[in-house]
Amino acid sequence: MAGRNIWGLKQLRLQMLCKRGNFEAICRRWSSSTSSQVHGNCKASLLKKLNAKIPEESDNVCVYRVPAKLRQVEAEAYDPSIVSIGPYHRGDRHLKEMEELKLKFFHRVFGSKQEREVELERVISAMEELEPKARSCYADEVKLSRDEFVDMMVIDGCFILQLLREVGSCRSSSSLVQRWMLPTLRRDLIKLENQLPMIVLRELLDVIDDSSQCECSVLSLQDLTLKFFNPLLQRDSHMNAAGATATMSRTCHFLDLFRSSILPEIQDQDRKRQPRMIQSITELTEAGVMLEKSQNDRALDIQSEGRVLKIPPLHIDDHRGTLFRNMVAFEQCHKKCKPDATAYVFFFDGLVNSEGDVEILHYKGIVHHSLGSNKEAANLVNKLCKEVDWDGEESYLHKVVCDDIDVYFMSRYARLRARLVHYYFSNWVVGISTVAGLFALYLTLIQTGCGVADTLEALKENSFWAYLSDSFSLLFSRPSTPIPDPEYSNQE
Structure with missing residues (x-):
């Protein structure tokens, strides 16, 4: 009976081992199939990303989003306060009030012309042709349709040009701009994220037929720009900007132009x-x-x-x-x-x-x-x-x-x-104390010198060794009896 039980236990153990082997084999097969599936999914995902079309970096890029690590120090230095230029801050809620002012400047550009519809058609055609190149100037993707982007270039460009003309040369200020606005507008229009490419402004200036005979019809875009932004550094608004003419063709926007105007003339x-x-x-x-x-x-x-x-x-x-x-x-x-x-x-x-x-x-x-x-x-x-x-x-x-x-x-x-x-001599108090100390030291040296001179005169009568022996003999001699005071004796 005992032998049968032992035999049964051995068979049961063999069955369990077989089942365990089957389980391990199943696990190995499942693990292998799962790993193969993960490998296939990863390969498919990477191939999809590899075959995806990545926009190439354009050589025209010049308007950037400010890096986050710089923005976290002083975000308000980079965000426009009252007016939006370009696509990055277009539609911001706190900037919508200035859209009406931009339209007023836009009307001033075309309002005095007899055939403003024809002029506007020329402007739109020029901006449509320039749109791909202007869009490539922005580092981040611009989520505006072609029509919206052209509309933005025309409105913002006309606003900037008319503002430069009215404030920069023709008159000391614009009737549409309140006094408090002007310093803020200067700071807004110089910010990196709030830029319109210079190629857009130059094209607009060439297309628009300005019939005005005032000073602004003679000044170039560069002169108007520098005259407008010079107060940021308290420079003379009538300074001659001819020194920066050579760099004008290479500047990207207002910030780049003003930066170039204050750079030193240095060779590489x-x-x-x-x-x-x-x-x-x-x-x-x-x-x-x-x-x-x-x-x-x-x-x-x-x-x-x-x-x-x-x-x-x-x-x-x-x-x-x-x-x-x-x-x-x-x-x-x-x-x-x-x-x-x-x-x-x-x-x-x-x-x-x-x-x-x-x-x-x-x-x-x-x-x-x-x-x-x-x-x-x-x-x-x-x-x-x-x-x-x-x-x-x-x-x-x-x-x-x-x-x-x-x-x-x-x-x-x-x-x-x-x-x-x-x-x-770090301050006047320490300086006076130092001079007083030096003067006191000077007097001490004079006094010491006089004492040494007197001593040397006395040494001429007796030798130095005689004085030295007398000094030592005083240590071992008894004190002499004091001489009584005659007046004190009479009183007694």
Whole structure:
């Protein structure tokens, strides 16, 4: 009986092993089929993506969305406040009020013409022909139909041209623009995301038959643009813009044009890597660097001659730093332009470490601001570089920072002078204390010298060793009996 039970258990075990083997085989087959299915699905998905048509990068791209890491620092510096130009902010709720004003300017362009329908037809035909090229200027996909895009180019372009004419040359201001609007319009029209390609404006200007005989019919688009935007840096609105004529044909939009107008005239061979940043204004002045206000109207044209640093005046009247933030964002996105505005911003960030640095620059006539305090101006300058990547390659400020100022700053004389000024002449109180201490030391030295002279005179009568032996003998001699005072004795 026991043998049968054992035999039965063996058979049961064999059956379980067979079933287990079948189960494992089934699992292997299922796993293999599942893996094959996943592989096939992945391959099909990747092939679909590989065969999908990806839009090619256009050489015309010049209008970009501001990178998220820059936007998170100061988003309002990149978003338009009152008016939308181009497709990126078209239809934003807070910008709809200005659409009526844009239409009024559009009517002014064609309203005085006898055959405005014919003129409008010419404009539409030109914009339809230009539409593919203009659309390719935007880095992000423009979700507007062909008709909507042409409508946008005509309305926005006519608004801009008429605004430039009325404000820039024909009259000091436009009857349609309220006084508070003009500074805000300047800042809105210079923002990177709020641009209309320059090719659109040039084509519109060529097509529209302007019968006006005022000054605006003579000035070029470049002159009108610079006259309109010059107040952003407090430059003379009647300055001669001929120096930037050569770059006009290569500029992409208003931001690029204004940026080109303030760049220094420097050759590419003068650009080198700038491994170090410049020291603060306080450190430079302590070391003996002399600051001078440059008379050059190109804000980025910083020059140096030995220990003399020449900086064009900088006017800051916007607490967001809109102009420089957008120029830096454009350089970060557009590979065709050199990062000169970025280098300039990092240069000033190195110069300004505290409100005291701003005070020195203001005293020299270099920095002017309307931000309430020097501390706010210093904070604004320091925040301009936040989240901005710059490796110093091809810096146009290499000669200023490395070849001139840094070489002088690292000299033995400069370091000694900086140490003395920092510790002993940092302000007028410390300076007076230092002079008083030096004067007291001088008097002490005179007194010591006179005492030594008297001692030397006495040494002529007796030798030095005689005085020395008398000094030692006093240590071992008994004190002498004091002589009684006669007056004290009489009283007793």
